[in-house]
Amino acid sequence: MVGEGAGERPGKRERTRLQLVQAAIQVFSARGVAGATIQEIAEVASMTTGTVYNHFATKEAVLQEVALVLARTLCERIAQSYPQVKEGAERMAIGQRRYIWLAEQSPQWALMLLDVSAATPLLLQGVLKYALADLRLGVKQKSFKVTSEEAAMDMINGAGAQAMLRVAMGQAPPDHGVAVATLVLRGLGVPPDEAAAVARRPLPPFPEEAPSAEAVPASGRKAARARG
Amino acid sequence: MVGEGAGERPGKRERTRLQLVQAAIQVFSARGVAGATIQEIAEVASMTTGTVYNHFATKEAVLQEVALVLARTLCERIAQSYPQVKEGAERMAIGQRRYIWLAEQSPQWALMLLDVSAATPLLLQGVLKYALADLRLGVKQKSFKVTSEEAAMDMINGAGAQAMLRVAMGQAPPDHGVAVATLVLRGLGVPPDEAAAVARRPLPPFPEEAPSAEAVPASGRKAARARG
Amino acid sequence: MVGEGAGERPGKRERTRLQLVQAAIQVFSARGVAGATIQEIAEVASMTTGTVYNHFATKEAVLQEVALVLARTLCERIAQSYPQVKEGAERMAIGQRRYIWLAEQSPQWALMLLDVSAATPLLLQGVLKYALADLRLGVKQKSFKVTSEEAAMDMINGAGAQAMLRVAMGQAPPDHGVAVATLVLRGLGVPPDEAAAVARRPLPPFPEEAPSAEAVPASGRKAARARG
Amino acid sequence: MVGEGAGERPGKRERTRLQLVQAAIQVFSARGVAGATIQEIAEVASMTTGTVYNHFATKEAVLQEVALVLARTLCERIAQSYPQVKEGAERMAIGQRRYIWLAEQSPQWALMLLDVSAATPLLLQGVLKYALADLRLGVKQKSFKVTSEEAAMDMINGAGAQAMLRVAMGQAPPDHGVAVATLVLRGLGVPPDEAAAVARRPLPPFPEEAPSAEAVPASGRKAARARG
DNA sequence: CATGAATGAGCCTTCATTCAT
DNA sequence: GATGAATGAAGGCTCATTCAT
Numbered sequence: 001m002v003g004e005g006a007g008e009r010p011g012k013r014e015r016t017r018l019q020l021v022q023a024a025i026q027v028f029s030a031r032g033v034a035g036a037t038i039q040e041i042a043e044v045a046s047m048t049t050g051t052v053y054n055h056f057a058t059k060e061a062v063l064q065e066v067a068l069v070l071a072r073t074l075c076e077r078i079a080q081s082y083p084q085v086k087e088g089a090e091r092m093a094i095g096q097r098r099y100i101w102l103a104e105q106s107p108q109w110a111l112m113l114l115d116v117s118a119a120t121p122l123l124l125q126g127v128l129k130y131a132l133a134d135l136r137l138g139v140k141q142k143s144f145k146v147t148s149e150e151a152a153m154d155m156i157n158g159a160g161a162q163a164m165l166r167v168a169m170g171q172a173p174p175d176h177g178v179a180v181a182t183l184v185l186r187g188l189g190v191p192p193d194e195a196a197a198v199a200r201r202p203l204p205p206f207p208e209e210a211p212s213a214e215a216v217p218a219s220g221r222k223a224a225r226a227r228g
Numbered sequence: 229m230v231g232e233g234a235g236e237r238p239g240k241r242e243r244t245r246l247q248l249v250q251a252a253i254q255v256f257s258a259r260g261v262a263g264a265t266i267q268e269i270a271e272v273a274s275m276t277t278g279t280v281y282n283h284f285a286t287k288e289a290v291l292q293e294v295a296l297v298l299a300r301t302l303c304e305r306i307a308q309s310y311p312q313v314k315e316g317a318e319r320m321a322i323g324q325r326r327y328i329w330l331a332e333q334s335p336q337w338a339l340m341l342l343d344v345s346a347a348t349p350l351l352l353q354g355v356l357k358y359a360l361a362d363l364r365l366g367v368k369q370k371s372f373k374v375t376s377e378e379a380a381m382d383m384i385n386g387a388g389a390q391a392m393l394r395v396a397m398g399q400a401p402p403d404h405g406v407a408v409a410t411l412v413l414r415g416l417g418v419p420p421d422e423a424a425a426v427a428r429r430p431l432p433p434f435p436e437e438a439p440s441a442e443a444v445p446a447s448g449r450k451a452a453r454a455r456g
Numbered sequence: 457m458v459g460e461g462a463g464e465r466p467g468k469r470e471r472t473r474l475q476l477v478q479a480a481i482q483v484f485s486a487r488g489v490a491g492a493t494i495q496e497i498a499e500v501a502s503m504t505t506g507t508v509y510n511h512f513a514t515k516e517a518v519l520q521e522v523a524l525v526l527a528r529t530l531c532e533r534i535a536q537s538y539p540q541v542k543e544g545a546e547r548m549a550i551g552q553r554r555y556i557w558l559a560e561q562s563p564q565w566a567l568m569l570l571d572v573s574a575a576t577p578l579l580l581q582g583v584l585k586y587a588l589a590d591l592r593l594g595v596k597q598k599s600f601k602v603t604s605e606e607a608a609m610d611m612i613n614g615a616g617a618q619a620m621l622r623v624a625m626g627q628a629p630p631d632h633g634v635a636v637a638t639l640v641l642r643g644l645g646v647p648p649d650e651a652a653a654v655a656r657r658p659l660p661p662f663p664e665e666a667p668s669a670e671a672v673p674a675s676g677r678k679a680a681r682a683r684g
Numbered sequence: 685m686v687g688e689g690a691g692e693r694p695g696k697r698e699r700t701r702l703q704l705v706q707a708a709i710q711v712f713s714a715r716g717v718a719g720a721t722i723q724e725i726a727e728v729a730s731m732t733t734g735t736v737y738n739h740f741a742t743k744e745a746v747l748q749e750v751a752l753v754l755a756r757t758l759c760e761r762i763a764q765s766y767p768q769v770k771e772g773a774e775r776m777a778i779g780q781r782r783y784i785w786l787a788e789q790s791p792q793w794a795l796m797l798l799d800v801s802a803a804t805p806l807l808l809q810g811v812l813k814y815a816l817a818d819l820r821l822g823v824k825q826k827s828f829k830v831t832s833e834e835a836a837m838d839m840i841n842g843a844g845a846q847a848m849l850r851v852a853m854g855q856a857p858p859d860h861g862v863a864v865a866t867l868v869l870r871g872l873g874v875p876p877d878e879a880a881a882v883a884r885r886p887l888p889p890f891p892e893e894a895p896s897a898e899a900v901p902a903s904g905r906k907a908a909r910a911r912g
Numbered sequence: 913c914a915t916g917a918a919t920g921a922g923c924c925t926t927c928a929t930t931c932a933t
Numbered sequence: 934g935a936t937g938a939a940t941g942a943a944g945g946c947t948c949a950t951t952c953a954t
Contacts (some may be wrong), residue, residue, distance in 0.1 A: 607866070
């Protein structure tokens with residue numbers, strides 16, 4: 001086509017798509033994945049349902065895209081927050097604590113993350129890649145002793161998700177992140193004292209742009225579809 | 229008529245209710261909690277929707293009842309399967325492995341259990357009571373060293389659920405249960421060698437009546453609600 | 457049949473039927489005629505739906521019976537409350553004011569009366585018979601001058617019903633009954649001064665057993681189906 | 685496409701909404717407010733239930749809109765039909781007779797009006813505003829003598845509604861409107877002779893577009909909601 | 913591309929009524 | 934005659950999806 005203004009470089013289509021994804025994240029946060037509707041996502045994005053379907057074939061596709069974006073954004077930011085840390089054990093602890101910390105900063109957002117995770121394998125896949133790398137690093141450094149990578153990942157992921165949930169629901173004691181990270185490190189084979197010490201080191205600063213959940217009117221999420 | 233055997237008495241209502249719960253379990257297994265509909269539950273139970281509402285005020289109420297039944301049945305059977313084991317650590321390992329074993333025996337059923345757990349706090353509450361007891365027992369026996377019960381429960385529950393999911397989805401290596409239980413015990417403070425040894429002890433036999441998931445026609449569950 | 461105990465003279469069947477009618481009145485009051493359900497009527501009467509259908513062929517039949525009972529009870533009690541009054545004008549005023557007074561004493565009950573009236577011609581028929589008699593008496597006594605009985609009855613009935621509604625809804629000024637009766641008498645041809653005087657005479661006492669509306673739990677009538 | 689005439693613009697949405705309201709009026713007429721269903725309204729409008737809910741949040745909202753439209757249409761047309769009449773008494777009589785006349789012209793429509801009035805305060809409110817104005821005008825002109833506006837309005841409204849009902853049901857003698865108006869005027873304090881004379885004056889012509897009730901198949905209104 | 917009105921399948925829930933006991 | 938579990942026909946409402954403009 002000709003009419004396409006060259007001045008619109010950053011892709012108008014892309015911008016629209018991004019806005020829709022942002023809106024979807026907001027609505028997923030507010031209503032839960034199951035409770036979200038295409039019409040509300042469109043409305044929040046100040047668009048119409050037709051437009052949503054111009055970008056995504058189906059509601060499921062919106063979910064996939066949200067998962068993808070979430071995974072990318074999250075992983076990058078988290079991974080970039082501790083490039084200088086070379087120790088697998090500490091990297092692992094930081095990862096765990098970071099997610100739990102996020103749940104503290106933005107419970108709604110964390111619940112959404114868990115919800116989206118449960119609904120699509122994509123998100124989890126992306127996130128766990130990093131955890132797996134740290135796990136292997138720790139093993140290579142002889143900090144971790146695991147005979148089954150799968151078992152280790154289940155513990156890491158399971159404990160982390162569970163802790164996020166507890167924190168997001170306001171039922172966690174102070175320093176829950178440190179406590180959980182300590183147990184996980186011990187499980188991975190780090191001697192108790194060292195585990196406690198490593199897990200307690202200060203968290204590196206976190207790049208800006210905290211995840212936003214914004215306001216979506218009323219009639220809160222129907223059933224906290226989170227995992228237990 | 230008069231000739232009706234007195235054996236019929238013990239509650240037709242109760243029998244119907246039970247049939248409905250069984251049907252609900254089947255449908256939850258086949259479609260997931262969110263994808264299940266009252267009409268299909270009624271149909272599977274060979275009844276009408278009206279009858280369902282004669283027994284349960286709401287779809288949510290059906291879910292609650294299923295959770296209750298599940299919790300009661302499960303906990304009793306599992307707890308009774310190792311009354312003679314006095315060591316907290318071993319009890320804990322048995323519990324973990326038992327659930328993972330169940331996921332192996334009946335993947336559909338396990339997915340349903342996870343799904344129902346996610347949707348209602350009731351079920352989890354019931355199940356975790358037993359795990360908590362074993363945790364405290366282990367602490368009293370100096371096998372476990374934990375500073376935060378909450379963190380410990382998150383690890384125990386999280387790792388277990390995650391492992392069940394992996395097993396149910398057929399992505400687990402052999403002896404996954406033992407591997408996970410080992411890590412969990414280590415996380416709870418049991419020395420590595422002992423942890424491995426305890427987790428490897430043979431599972432006590434399990435009372436009959438394996439959970440049934442039966443067949444429900446087609447159009448598989450909508451949102452696999454997977455997690456791994 | 458033989459088994460019918462002679463000691464049960466007052467008719468057990470009749471008693472049951474009466475209880476059902478009483479229950480129906482309560483439920484109609486609480487939920488409105490349209491909002492009432494057979495199951496709640498049965499429940500309030502401490503019976504089962506089956507029993508209701510042993511006495512009434514249909515919900516409509518229950519309504520008819522309620523209307524009949526209401527008409528009989530009401531008319532008798534009202535008519536008997538002023539047998540000594542011989543003047544048509546005063547009898548008319550008393551009738552009007554009595555209904556309005558009832559609406560004051562028991563708004564719920566009045567709304568039900570209006571609602572039942574609207575739903576079945578039976579009730580109104582019974583009630584208006586008395587008003588018509590008083591109208592004719594007044595005409596014969598030269599107090600009233602009307603060329604159309606129908607028009608007169610419309611004014612009498614319409615004004616009365618409207619006033620009951622206003623009173624029942626708590627939107628009437630004090631002495632609304634007297635004011636309305638005065639206007640009606642004037643409309644019927646009574647000179648203003650006399651109309652005011654007659655309408656203001658003290659109401660004769662009213663036989664006991666005020667209409668009961670009792671308590672029926674919550675979830676009040678859906679839409680005050682009353683007439684405007 | 686481009687060739688679309690600009691004449692289409694003035695709101696497809698509005699047109700649809702209007703069609704729905706028209707359909708609702710038809711269905712309300714045929715089945716009564718309580719007996720009307722959203723599906724039949726949709727069907728009569730040649731649309732689907734979903735479309736109805738695209739325009740009205742709830743069945744109640746449809747009723748409100750119908751009431752609003754009815755009130756606006758009616759009041760304007762009636763008020764405009766006698767702008768030149770300056771006498772309160774005559775205006776009052778015209779109003780009364782006009783409604784009764786409408787019931788004669790279109791009984792179904794009148795019954796619907798009464799039914800809608802009963803179900804929502806909106807309609808009545810709008811209609812009575814005009815009657816109240818005429819009442820006050822008559823009082824200022826010393827034609828009426830009333831001590832309670834509320835009582836007067838109850839008589840006016842009540843007698844009018846009752847008369848409409850009787851006429852709509854075909855049970856009224858000829859000239860019922862005049863007869864009722866006469867009585868009402870007398871009730872408001874107009875001397876009998878004058879009342880009769882004023883009420884008998886010819887009705888001014890009425891602007892076109894008589895209310896249509898059309899045909900809606902069978903299975904007549906469930907509860908005739910009659911009143912006398 | 914965007915629009916947004918329209919669709920229609922389907923869900924949850926209610927309730928008058930039946931009937932075996 | 935009483936019981937009450939079961940029925941099943943509707944009804945209100947939601948929402949993913951389509952399509953003409």
